[in-house]
Structure formats: C-alpha cells, structure tokens
Amino acid sequence: MNQISGEDESWLNCIHSLGLEEFCQKWIPILYNVLPDDDTYRHCCVKLVTRITERSPKTVENWTYNPETVPRDVQKILGLVDAIWKIRQQTLNFFSSLQIPPQF
8 A cells, every 4th residue: 555644546547647639539430430541630639738737839739849848737637537537428428328217
C-alpha cells in the first residue's frame, strides 16, 4: 500500500498522462467525425484542447508541431479527461444495450 502521511494513496493509480497526439487521435474522430488525414483535423485538435486546458489557441497549435513541449500538467489533464470520457462512453453503451420493456 502506498502511504503518504498514513493515508492510502492507491486511488491515485488511475491517474495517467496522455500525450496531445494520442489524445487527439483517439477523440477527434469520435467527437468531430474527422480523421487525422483530414484538412480540419489539426484545427479540431487545437479547438478541443484549448477548451479543455484554457490555454491560448496559439500555444496549443505550437504543441501540435512540437508535442515534446506539452507541459506535464496538461498531459495529466488530458489523461484525466480521457479517463472520464471512457467511463462516459462505457456507461452510455451499457444503458443503450439494456432491453428495458416499455412501461404500461
């Protein structure tokens, strides 16, 4: 058990970093129906990451050309958003798969 000041920190194990390129490759096709070879892909990536991180569009655009310059805190934010959106997708898929009879 990982312990800091006597507290169980194992719940932090689900926090992971995610690179900008990996995040966009995963979510841009799902959210915008735009593939990486599409002319609007980079614009969609910049728009989405700008909204999530509240960084300037110019800063995020620079990251798309130099992904190694994406700060660690932003990579953590993208990892957390990815985890939340995965849970959301799984929940929606689960409920849509249920065969609930109509109410009488």
